[in-house]
């Protein structure tokens with residue numbers, strides 16, 4: 464009797480799982496049977512092949528080479544349509560209906576809440592309108608001052624390291640991008656470059672590790688089972704540290720603004736003054752708005768700040784580091800960039816970069832684009848079909864996940880027959896004009912494209928130019944194959960080693 468109960472208790476969940484899996488796969492396959500790809504292993508789909516961030520780009524590229532077009536895959540009973548073709552990216556990215564961000568974004572929500580990158584509908588529209596002026600070009604001169612200050616620190620740190628044989632530049636660059644984003648959006652000195660071990664830096668790194676772990680673990684990815692894990696409690700504890708830090712900055716800044724208002728009677732009316740709004744940075748814009756509309760709460764402001772802090776530092780650090788890596792491997796291309804910089808900075812290569820210099824860096828612009836083509840910082844972005852949608856003569860059913868594999872689109876003939884070659888010339892307008900406009904979309908496109916695209920390009924040019932004017936970048940003495948990890952942002956698994964020679 465006892466044995467029968469035990470067997471029953473063991474078999475019942477397994478049986479329910481089998482029934483559920485069969486039902487779901489049949490539901491999706493009714494619509495997707497003609498889409499290239501398979502359902503993978505019974506019950507698991509392709510979960511085992513995708514079980515680590517290190518394998519994910521290899522796995523996706525393997526299937527992309529096999530099918531040479533968009534293809535489906537399954538994780539458990541959940542179907543994914545992997546979209547790789549430019550015309551299909553255009554179809555989905557420009558769609559304003561029937562798509563929401565995929566459930567994969569739930570894992571970053573504990574960190575960023577319902578900030579711009581994860582929210583939708585009226586909240587997203589309202590917040591985007593408030594935030595947008597922070598990314599207007601009239602702010603850029605001020606931002607460039609910040610990039611100059613922090614790239615000076617970065618160059619000094621790298622100069623100290625350059626005595627070593629090979630330098631892993633990635634940890635230095637990531638602390639730099641944290642400092643830069645913190646000061647530009649909140650006006651606060653973060654000092655990550657001077658304090659690698661600061662609680663905030665280690666907390667953010669830990670939270671990113673936890674997000675990655677959750678994405679790939681069947682146990683941790685389950686909302687029911689997750690609270691029973693130690694990781695859950697570590698996440699809670701770490702989030703508290705990060706959110707407390709952001710809240711304290713918001714509270715201090717609020718006090719400061721209130722003090723200014725009291726001191727300057729005109730300030731209240733001048734808040735409506737467009738000129739003053741133009742000078743406001745990200746946090747001030749949100750705080751200002753919340754004074755006249757209390758539906759924008761301090762907690763919502765905290766979510767927007769945490770969103771931009773995260774979205775604005777990790778991607779840019781990856782892009783800067785991979786560009787430096789590509790330049791170290793291609794001395795001829797590096798020499799051309801250096802020649803361009805010499806022409807722009809005339810006889811004073813040590814002077815600060817100005818806003819006017821940046822459009823002159825045409826070749827560097829092409830080099831950065833080529834690097835982020837090959838090493839796409841956001842390799843995949845996800846959506847979910849909210850209502851049955853017609854696409855290429857078939858119906859995509861509600862609940863289907865869509866993965867835009869920008870990494871595949873960029874590393875294929877969509878970007879030219881010689882796509883395996885590092886060739887900045889492919890971004891020469893005469894060459895690129897014949898390609899599909901959605902064959903290169905590292906910042907996405909359409910209504911949910913990156914709000915920080917121009918900011919990121921300016922920051923990358925400023926930083927890379929500061930490093931190149933000071934050092935010649937050479938391949939490391941002990942060269943290792945580059946191993947990529949792709950969980951949220953594409954990163955080097957074992958760092959990026961470069962030999963730095965002072966100029």
Ligand code: HEM
Pocket residue numbers: 564579580581591644770771774775776778779782840841844845905906907910911912913914915916918919
């Ligand atoms: C090389 C650097 C960067 C790359 C490659 C990049 C890429 C992207 C991509 C692909 C998206 C679309 C994500 C999606 O649809 O789910 C996005 C959205 C976003 N990015 Fe960036 N990004 C970069 C830098 C930045 C910077 C510097 C900031 C802020 C200062 C920023 C803030 C955002 C925000 C707030 C969103 C959400 C926009 C919305 O949904 O309305 N990003 N980014």
